[in-house]
Amino acid sequence: MxxxxxxxxxxxxxxxxxxxxxxxxxxxxxxxxxxxxxxxxxxxxxxxxxxxxxxxxxxxxxxxxxxxxxxxxxxxxxxxxxxxxxxxxxxxxxxxxxxxxxxxxxxxxxxxxxxxxxxxxVAGLEYAWGDADWMARRGEVNRHDRPIAIYEVHLGSWRRGPDGAMLGYRELAPLLAEHAVRHGFTHVELMPVMEHPFYGSWGYQVTGFFAPSSRWGSPQDLMYLVDTLHQAGVGVILDWVPSHFPDDAFALARFDGTHLYEHADPRRGYHPDWGSLVFNYGRHEVRSFLLSSAMFWLDVYHADGLRVDAVASMLYLDYSRKPGEWEPNVFGGREDLDAIRFLRKLNETVYLLAPGTQTVAEESTAWPMVSRPTWMGGLGFGFKWDMGWMHDTLLYFRKDPVHRKYHHNLLTFRALYGFTENFVLALSHDEVVHGKGSLLAKMPGDDWQKFANLRLLFAYQWTLPGKKLLFMGQEFGQWAEWNHDRELDWWLAGFDRHEGLARLVADLNRLYREYPALHATDHDPAGFEWIECDNADESTLAYLRRSPDGKREVAVALNFTPVPRVSHVIGVPHGGTWREVLNTDATEYWGSGMGNLGGVEAEAMPAHGRPWSLHIVLPPLGAVVFAHEEG
Missing domain, CATH: 2.60.40.10 (Immunoglobulins)
Structure with a gap:
């Protein structure tokens, strides 16, 4: 030595x-x-x-x-x-x-x-954890074939005190755990809690890559929040931002008087969208810094996964840059080879050193194999947000139902690529800010139709292949778009229509957990089959979800117009009883109460290429889910 x-x-x-x-x-x-x-x-x-x-x-x-x-x-x-x-x-x-x-x-x-x-x-990291049971089984909970329904939260504006002051990690812990459990979410995703000087950045302009924000308390206070969620059976995913950092003079920028963490060339080192600096992923020590930051949150804070922000901005040298504002790579291409190598190293490191955790990419382009292993040539992420589904679906739902038949492909196109990645169907914070309005406000029609449309949207999201993510406030129908300077409009939850929507979200999560057909084959094309995808004139869809063992199949039918379909036919593969296990038009959800009296007997009449058929009531702006009764 x-x-x-x-x-x-x-x-x-x-x-x-x-x-x-x-x-x-x-x-x-x-x-x-x-x-x-x-x-x-x-x-x-x-x-x-x-x-x-x-x-x-x-x-x-x-x-x-x-x-x-x-x-x-x-x-x-x-x-x-x-x-x-x-x-x-x-x-x-x-x-x-x-x-x-x-x-x-x-x-x-x-x-x-x-x-x-x-x-x-100066801070110690000592904490007496009480989540040993969760940590022992989290690898099972986070598997690709398990139900994963994520509740995305911004801590500064989820709930506040009576005086409008922000609550701390410890004050929020029992409230958030109870809310997540009551609504059936399996995971909570926290928008960045790493220290950031500008609150209005929502945490995406990080200066403390190893420090939780002091706005909400100490390191031990954040550990208490994670511990409380784990003991309640709820996983924790942290937003993590290796794509850029602010140029504040006290922090990483020109750290030792040189461009140490960032590229010196502004064509690579400056991000025009956010006025921030880009990490030099080709510098060895910078890679060690970022790898250590990722592992720190998984190790010390027991996080179950990292949602990696703005991956697309890392992959492309010309991202948001005009001609002449970027420099091609050594092969003349637009790909950032250093960033690609870093992302692959990141995922290899996480899955080696933190088994049972997951990484999730927010990647908005058609970059191939984002969620495929690095040995296959992929980037190695566990999941990828399906930004295309989000864009197409919200574009469709904003349209008046009378026009939807002309845009039916916005619903069916996803099936062409839906299994190319391990997708998360995300309705995130980005869709309810900057004048976009809340999900409820996007919906067309009168109040009844707005709520019916939103219930239909959630049923569509929860029954399609893919894991689920919903931003806070949408589970009870927040009218106003998100404002980070105040808490959600919790007073709305006392009204029947809002309470009904929240009850539906809880029931969708229960159904999603209960039926393997709705989660175990989220990333397997064998688990999804169209029944009816071409009925644009009536704006209806129907599909089957299958579990790996082929048992307890689920049939889903959706009506995207306010016109009831009182004798709608869908083909099914089996005879016997198909029990109606969910109806978004039920009165307990503030619907009109049209339905199928608990179930339908299949008739030996071929339809949609199948030997049996169901004659069902398809409610207005409604979705019905049927489960086949074995025997």
């Missing part, structure tokens, strides 16, 4: 892996770690001539506590006696070429000051 190894937390292997881009556990070494008698600090600043740490423990004296450089690694390290948890600090970095002095927050800090203050805070 070398003298440096005896004096340092870093071994030679750690430095080697860090410098070659393969270290995914830097959070155990970098940043501020309380030790006996003080705090050990470590930071990467390869172009610095001097690095010191200033904070509450030394009166913010930039010369009091200098760090030592660990050779050519670019890492600076040292122990500050007397420093302790709760102390604020920053690194004071002098560039060796220019002499420029920068005061920087710690890229690996576990806690940050409450914005707009910008110092880092």
């Amino acid at each position: 070398s003298k440096r190894e005896r004096d340092s937390a870093f071994g030679d292997l750690d430095l080697h892996l860090f410098n070659e881009g393969n270290h995914a556990g830097l959070y155990r070494l970098m940043g501020a770690h309380p030790v006996a008698g003080g705090v050990r600090f470590a930071v990467w600043a390869p172009n610095a001539g001097e690095v010191a740490v200033a904070g509450d423990f030394n009166g913010w004296d930039p010369a009091a506590n200098e760090l030592r450089c660990l050779g050519p690694s670019g890492v600076w390290e040292g122990v500050v006696p007397g420093a302790k948890a709760g102390d604020r600090y920053k690194y004071v970095i002098r560039n060796r070429e220019t002499g420029e002095v920068l005061w920087k927050a710690d890229p690996f800090a576990f806690q940050a000051e409450l914005p707009p203050a910008t110092a880092s805070v």
Whole structure:
């Protein structure tokens, strides 16, 4: 063992892996770690001539506590006696070429000051977890053939106190757990909780890639929230943003006086859409930084998955750029080869080191094999959001029913590509902001028709192949579009029409869990079969969902007009009783009450290429689901 190894937390292997881009556990070494008698600090600043740490423990004296450089690694390290948890600090970095002095927050800090203050805070990560049972079985819960229904939440605007003040992680924990369980969601997805200076960015402009936002409490408070959800049987997915970062002077930008984390060339290093900076994915140490951030949330905070934001912006060099504003890759193409390699490495690392978790790509283009293994040439994600389905479906539902027959292909087109990826059908926050209106407000017609349309939309989403995601407030029919500065309109939940919608969402989730045909073959083309897809004139659809064992088949019929179809025929593969297990027009959902009296007997009359048929009542703007009774 070398003298440096005896004096340092870093071994030679750690430095080697860090410098070659393969270290995914830097959070155990970098940043501020309380030790006996003080705090050990470590930071990467390869172009610095001097690095010191200033904070509450030394009166913010930039010369009091200098760090030592660990050779050519670019890492600076040292122990500050007397420093302790709760102390604020920053690194004071002098560039060796220019002499420029920068005061920087710690890229690996576990806690940050409450914005707009910008110092880092020394914090321990000790917590007595109570979710051992969940952690032992989460690999089973998160499997592709299991029901996954995700409730997307922005913590700052889900619920607030009576005075309008934001609630903390601990205050939100029991409320969110109870709400998710009552409505049958299997997972909660938190919009980014990593520290961000601008609240209006919703967390997507991250400066603290290892620090939960202090707006809602301490690291232990966030752990309590995750723990509470896990003990209630609800998984937790965290939004994670490796695609860009803000250019705030206190954070990552020009960290040691050079373009360290970002590309120096603005054609690659500047994001025109968001006015932010793009990570240099070709730099080994940057890859280690991002890999470690991903693993940190899965390891330390027990997250069950990461939803990776804005993947499309990473894949293309010309994303949102005009001719002349981007530089082709070495082969003359528009693909960012460094980002592709990083994303593949990210997914390989997560599935190796955090088994039982999942990664989800928000990817809006036709990039092939996003959710296919890297050994097949894919990017290696577990799931991909189906942005095409979201766009086509909402475009269809906004149309007056009298015109829908001319746009029937918006519903049927998805079947052509629906099994090319492991899709999540997402109705996310992006669809209810910036003047787009809430889902309910998008629906045409009077109030009854708006609610009927929304119930129909949810039934369509929940019975199609693919996992489910719904943004907060839509489960009870929020009228106003989302506003991050105030809580949801919870007072609406007391009205029958809104209560009925929430009851339907809970019943859809129950049905989705109960019937393997509705979830076990979400990504298997053998689990889906059209019954009727060409009835554009009447704007109806019907399809079968099958489980892997072929048992408990489910037939779904949908009517996208307000005209009741009182003797609608659909072909089915089996005789006997087909029980009506869900009807979106039921009175308990604030529907008109048209239905099939609990079930229908199949008739030995061929229809739609099948030997048996059901004569059903198809309610106005309604969906009915039938399950075949065995025996």
